[in-house]
Amino acid sequence: MKILSNEQLVAAYRDAEKNDQDRDWVKLLKNEIKKRGLNPQ
Structure with missing residues (x-):
């Protein structure tokens, strides 16, 4: 994945x-968001 x-x-x-x-792509993105401590809402 490229750096975003x-x-x-x-x-x-x-x-x-x-x-x-x-679904795998969504899960990967969600895991990265959690790692960075962000809230996707």
Whole structure:
């Protein structure tokens, strides 16, 4: 995965959730968000 800023990471997570993309990709993004201590809401 390419390095993303916090804002880009949250935006990518929201897009993946909204567009019902691959569950593994959504899970990977969510894990990275948790690691960085962000809130995707």
